[in-house]
Amino acid sequence: MKIALFFKPSIIKAYSFFMALLFIAGTPLMADASFFSDITSMVLGTQATAEEGVVLDENSVIHNSQTIPLLESSVNPDLKNTNDVEDIIIVQDDSFIYSEGAFGSDVKFEKSTLSDKINVYTVEEGDTLSGIAELFDVSVNTIRWENNISNQNIKVGQKLNILPVTGVKHTVKSGNTISKIATKYDAETEDILIFNDILKGDSLKKGDIIFVPNGIIKPVVIKNTSSGKIVSSNTKAPSGYYLRPVSGIITSPYGSRRGGFHYGVDIGNKRGTPVFAAASGVVVKVINGCAEGRSSCGGRYGNYIVIEHSNGTRTFYAHLSKTLVSYGQTVSQGQHIGALGNTGRSTGPHLHFEVENANGSKMRPVF
Numbered sequence: 626m627k628i629a630l631f632f633k634p635s636i637i638k639a640y641s642f643f644m645a646l647l648f649i650a651g652t653p654l655m656a657d658a659s660f661f662s663d664i665t666s667m668v669l670g671t672q673a674t675a676e677e678g679v680v681l682d683e684n685s686v687i688h689n690s691q692t693i694p695l696l697e698s699s700v701n702p703d704l705k706n707t708n709d710v711e712d713i714i715i716v717q718d719d720s721f722i723y724s725e726g727a728f729g730s731d732v733k734f735e736k737s738t739l740s741d742k743i744n745v746y747t748v749e750e751g752d753t754l755s756g757i758a759e760l761f762d763v764s765v766n767t768i769r770w771e772n773n774i775s776n777q778n779i780k781v782g783q784k785l786n787i788l789p790v791t792g793v794k795h796t797v798k799s800g801n802t803i804s805k806i807a808t809k810y811d812a813e814t815e816d817i818l819i820f821n822d823i824l825k826g827d828s829l830k831k832g833d834i835i836f837v838p839n840g841i842i843k844p845v846v847i848k849n850t851s852s853g854k855i856v857s858s859n860t861k862a863p864s865g866y867y868l869r870p871v872s873g874i875i876t877s878p879y880g881s882r883r884g885g886f887h888y889g890v891d892i893g894n895k896r897g898t899p900v901f902a903a904a905s906g907v908v909v910k911v912i913n914g915c916a917e918g919r920s921s922c923g924g925r926y927g928n929y930i931v932i933e934h935s936n937g938t939r940t941f942y943a944h945l946s947k948t949l950v951s952y953g954q955t956v957s958q959g960q961h962i963g964a965l966g967n968t969g970r971s972t973g974p975h976l977h978f979e980v981e982n983a984n985g986s987k988m989r990p991v992f
Contacts, residue, residue: 740834742884743794744787748779757785759924762888764791764985770842790820790886791985793840797833810840819881838886839986867903868958869992870942871965871976879989888987889941889979896946896974898965902956903978906934911952915968926977927969930962938988943977944969 735745746757754777758765768774770793771786779785788794795806803823807814816838818825829835873894877887910931915922923929926943930950933939946966950956967974980988 742789742836744789746785746787748781748783748785750781752779752781753777754779757787758985761787762791762925763788764981766841766985767791767793788836789884790836790838791888791987792836792838793842795835795837795840797829797831797835799831801829803829803835806835806837807840810837810842812837812840816881816886819883820886822883838881841984841986864991866936867940867980867990867992868901870903870940870978871898871900873898873965873975876973876975879987889943889977890990891975891977892965893973893975894965896964896966899961900942900945900963900965900976902932902958902960902962903940903980904932904934905958906932906940906956908950908952908954908956908962909933909939911948911950913948917967919968920970923969925970927971928963928966929969932956932962937983939981941977941979941981943979944971944975 736743744761746761748757754765754768754774757779758768765777767788767790768785771788792812793810795801795810803817804814806812807817817823817835820838821835823829869892871892871894873892875890876893877891879887879890881887908930910929912923912926912929915927919927923943926941928945928948929941929943930945930948931939931941942963944966945963945968948963950960950962956962965974965976971977978990980990982988
């Protein structure tokens with residue numbers, strides 16, 4: 626006996642499913658989580674809730690909008706603790722290059738009418754010249770020269786022009802050339818060109834503002850802390866005076882960037898790589914307690930050490946994972962003083978090494 630096509634089980638199921646879909650489409654305001662659960666149960670023969678996915682078999686689950694799992698990051702969460710040299714992040718080109726964003730919202734300053742690169746800082750209670758200089762990452766003399774301050778005295782409410790780089794500001798006069806300006810301030814022509822985005826051969830316009838990275842107004846004679854000797858502020862160390870403080874690859878060299886200046890040299894290597902004193906001297910500053918991720922800690926240097934040498938210069942060792950010396954300690958050239966790290970404003974494990982003249986200008990490390 627022939628059975629009508631309409632009464633075959635498979636046709637009945639298909640027809641029921643089609644009618645259910647029509648019913649759902651026609652009543653959207655009635656639908657809720659429990660309603661859909663009932664339909665799912667009727668069609669698939671399973672029970673689903675908002676808290677559980679629909680299980681098709683022991684290895685397969687259909688998730689609803691409330692139970693779909695969050696996407697997981699493909700980055701190894703312990704990547705920052707790797708000891709492989711290949712994992713060093715070589716992105717240090719912006720280390721200690723002036724950027725007003727580095728100061729955070731707590732620093733109050735305004736722009737100068739002379740140049741949008743000059744900030745105007747209003748002195749507050751408890752401020753010192755050295756503290757303001759550290760805040761803006763320039764030398765004390767840079768602030769003194771620009772604001773005609775003959776000593777260390779400042780007063781609350783006083784407005785200070787803060788240059789965008791350690792050095793001096795020059796207003797172009799008739800007959801000025803970049804080479805003449807560099808000679809006047811004992812600076813490097815290439816640094817001036819790059820910082821001010823000037824091409825070789827470009828003529829200077831009278832009245833233009835030129836920033837001279839590491840320029841000095843005049844030699845300043847000071848008494849050296851470690852030796853007690855009187856030294857000139859623009860003392861230049863002979864080749865070989867400083868040893869390379871750590872092994873590794875140079876990830877960012879010293880010198881001008883367009884609108885910025887990298888005061889030292891960055892050397893990348895594994896966390897914990899030994900750091901050594903580049904020359905003999907006395908430890909005049911040690912900062913500890915900075916953990917990775919705290920970018921503003923230690924004035925953005927993180928854990929760091931400063932050593933003063935008998936020739937009047939100072940060396941800086943920044944972003945350390947740990948320090949092994951204390952304030953006032955005498956160290957010898959090559960002595961183990963700390964370990965390379967990634968603290969402070971740093972994008973990967975490296976040592977930021979600087980050489981500073983007594984007047985605050987920075988010297989190109991020679992090694």
